Amino acid sequence: MPSKFKLPIIDVSPFTTDSSDRAAKLEVAKQIHKACRDVGFFYLTGHNIPQEIMDKTLKLGYEFFHLPDEEKFNYSITKQDNARGYQRLGEGVTKYQKDWNEALDFYKPVPRTHPLALKKLPIGGENQWPEKPSEFRAVFNEYKDYMLRLGDQVMRAIALSLGLEENFFNKFLDDCFWVMRISGYPDLRSASGKDRVGFSLGEHTGDNLYLIFIHDDTKGALQVQTSDGDWINADPLQGAFVVNICDMLNVWTNNIYKSTLHRVVHKGDSYRVTVPFFYEPNYDAKVEPLEACLQIDPVKHHEPIIFGEHLLKKVSGNFEIIDHNFL
Ligand SMILES: N=C(N)NCCCC[C@H](N)C(=O)O
Numbered sequence: 001m002p003s004k005f006k007l008p009i010i011d012v013s014p015f016t017t018d019s020s021d022r023a024a025k026l027e028v029a030k031q032i033h034k035a036c037r038d039v040g041f042f043y044l045t046g047h048n049i050p051q052e053i054m055d056k057t058l059k060l061g062y063e064f065f066h067l068p069d070e071e072k073f074n075y076s077i078t079k080q081d082n083a084r085g086y087q088r089l090g091e092g093v094t095k096y097q098k099d100w101n102e103a104l105d106f107y108k109p110v111p112r113t114h115p116l117a118l119k120k121l122p123i124g125g126e127n128q129w130p131e132k133p134s135e136f137r138a139v140f141n142e143y144k145d146y147m148l149r150l151g152d153q154v155m156r157a158i159a160l161s162l163g164l165e166e167n168f169f170n171k172f173l174d175d176c177f178w179v180m181r182i183s184g185y186p187d188l189r190s191a192s193g194k195d196r197v198g199f200s201l202g203e204h205t206g207d208n209l210y211l212i213f214i215h216d217d218t219k220g221a222l223q224v225q226t227s228d229g230d231w232i233n234a235d236p237l238q239g240a241f242v243v244n245i246c247d248m249l250n251v252w253t254n255n256i257y258k259s260t261l262h263r264v265v266h267k268g269d270s271y272r273v274t275v276p277f278f279y280e281p282n283y284d285a286k287v288e289p290l291e292a293c294l295q296i297d298p299v300k301h302h303e304p305i306i307f308g309e310h311l312l313k314k315v316s317g318n319f320e321i322i323d324h325n326f327l
């Protein structure tokens, strides 16, 4: 059903340039508050990230997914820790149904002394960087650095939007446990009968803090649920990122900010590529409803969560094959 609802577009340049114009920042914070409260999804402009690198990531993702299967399987998550690396079509699972996308996942590296590595748990291994295309590793490392900077800048805006000091979240985020995914979606109609479950990526909310996200120019694929229960398209807007508020911000704000249901249904001739970057708290950050939000509604809607434990639980449920005997 077509909806008149439009996702908000927010220009965050007062936070991404050297401006110290507090009034301009507060104005952005006001828009962010409204968008996070009412929708949990918005377009972000004024990010100060070169279009060239955004285009390059999508192009390299496309090229990687078009390599022969044998080449891609060299980087399979099952050769590492069942989390870092390549997942073939149907290997990812949402709500117990196969997703019809393929993906490459990278996480912040962990030292060998990290509990995840010592216990040989998912995410405890090493990132698997493809050798082809040859620029892949360098470009995505550069992109990751851009995303970490933007993530910090947007988080400052979010802090102001909650009436907090700009740097309020620093202590929770100064060792951001980032996740970067490169995701490829063939036409869902190409899936054979038993694999065609109706969604390319089943409906879910983000298990993370928030997601900064680019996608190619395919329309009609990413869908977002509005507070009326309608599904609307979050089509690409040239030069803009899409931001999706995820579960950790929902917990911190005691439900004031929405972690919005979304899904992907890509039925079209093109091969769709997206690059979601999950900006995260530190692995051991304790996330619980903030005092400032409890003043508005004193009923605590969430118990404290250690972010890393939460992430591990979610990632472990994300695949059919869980084989802990890696390495
Ligand atoms: N952080 C990652 N990898 N995001 C992808 C989430 C896809 C939904 C997930 N399978 C679920 O069941 O929630």
Ligand SMILES: O=C(O)CCC(=O)C(=O)O
Pocket (backbone or CB within 6 Å): 181, 183, 201, 206, 215, 221, 222, 262, 264, 274, 276
């Ligand atoms: O690729 C997309 O369009 C959505 C990705 C997404 O929601 C996710 O990876 O969590």
Ligand SMILES: [Fe+2]
Pocket (backbone or CB within 6 Å): 204, 205, 206, 262
């Ligand atoms: Fe998602």
